Amino acid sequence: MTIAEMMQLSVLAGREDAAQKLFAYNDLVMEMSGKINLTGIKDPEESLIKNVYDSLTVYEEKYFPENAKLLDLGTGAGFPGVPLAILRPDIQAVLADSIQKKLTFVENACQKLGIKNVKCLHIRAEEGGRRRKTRESFDIVTARAVKMLPVISEWALPFVKVGGVFAAMKGPGALDELKESGKILRELNAEVEEVKNLELPTGEKRCILYIRKTAPCPKTYPRKIGIAEKKPILGE
Numbered sequence: 001m002t003i004a005e006m007m008q009l010s011v012l013a014g015r016e017d018a019a020q021k022l023f024a025y026n027d028l029v030m031e032m033s034g035k036i037n038l039t040g041i042k043d044p045e046e047s048l049i050k051n052v053y054d055s056l057t058v059y060e061e062k063y064f065p066e067n068a069k070l071l072d073l074g075t076g077a078g079f080p081g082v083p084l085a086i087l088r089p090d091i092q093a094v095l096a097d098s099i100q101k102k103l104t105f106v107e108n109a110c111q112k113l114g115i116k117n118v119k120c121l122h123i124r125a126e127e128g129g130r131r132r133k134t135r136e137s138f139d140i141v142t143a144r145a146v147k148m149l150p151v152i153s154e155w156a157l158p159f160v161k162v163g164g165v166f167a168a169m170k171g172p173g174a175l176d177e178l179k180e181s182g183k184i185l186r187e188l189n190a191e192v193e194e195v196k197n198l199e200l201p202t203g204e205k206r207c208i209l210y211i212r213k214t215a216p217c218p219k220t221y222p223r224k225i226g227i228a229e230k231k232p233i234l235g236e
């Protein structure tokens with residue numbers, strides 16, 4: 001994929017500066033992934049599509065208000081958080097992960113590329129969702145390839161402001177996961193507003209669920225560290 005091809009994405013039309021930063025970020029991820037475990041993808045071209053391009057597919061202007069506060073939970077090498085921050089320099093992006101060395105990479109890479117609207121937060125989702133400073137304080141929370149939907153919903157929705165959205169970036173099994181998530185979404189006062197199916201230029205299918213929070217989450221969520229994974233709340 002060339003810069004010109006990437007700019008054919010409607011969100012990048014006329015944004016050569018942003019497209020160049022996206023490519024430069026991809027290069028830094030590839031350079032570092034030989035040294036630490038950042039992404040399973042080792043080929044730069046493949047990473048451009050499956051990491052960078054894929055990250056941008058979550059972007060829908062209506063879910064990212066001006067100056068929005070974004071949390072990318074389980075950001076790993078910065079996906080989708082860094083591409084979204086490059087696309088929208090007005091938003092404040094907080095990139096959270098439980099592994100510090102991944103965040104150190106993201107911080108250094110953002111500094112090198114002059115990406116100023118990214119802050120990294122070293123935290124476990126279950127702790128951050130309970131902290132007063134971060135609970136119910138984001139307009140939009142994204143999570144790509146972190147956990148199955150009932151688990152990541154329990155982790156992500158407590159961070160979302162009432163009226164805000166959790167965007168779960170999933171593969172083709174998303175609707176099966178959704179069937180098992182009815183109960184936890186009701187518990188957390190959230191409902192699916194939109195299901196976006198798409199295909200990457202390489203042919204892989206993706207499904208993004210936009211889940212709106214309609215009222216505060218009960219104080220009992222998220223449960224303590226490890227509980228959502230061990231005992232997920234499942235059911236239609």
Ligand SMILES: C[S@@+](CC[C@H](N)C(=O)[O-])C[C@H]1O[C@@H](n2cnc3c(N)ncnc32)[C@H](O)[C@@H]1O
Pocket residue numbers: 039073074075076077078079080096097098099102123124125126143144145146
């Ligand atoms: C498969 S990686 C996905 C990374 C990135 N979102 C992407 O799509 O490339 C999952 C990430 O979630 C992080 N993670 C797992 N459990 C977590 C938790 N309880 N709190 C915060 N981050 C967590 C891992 O450290 C890892 O970086």
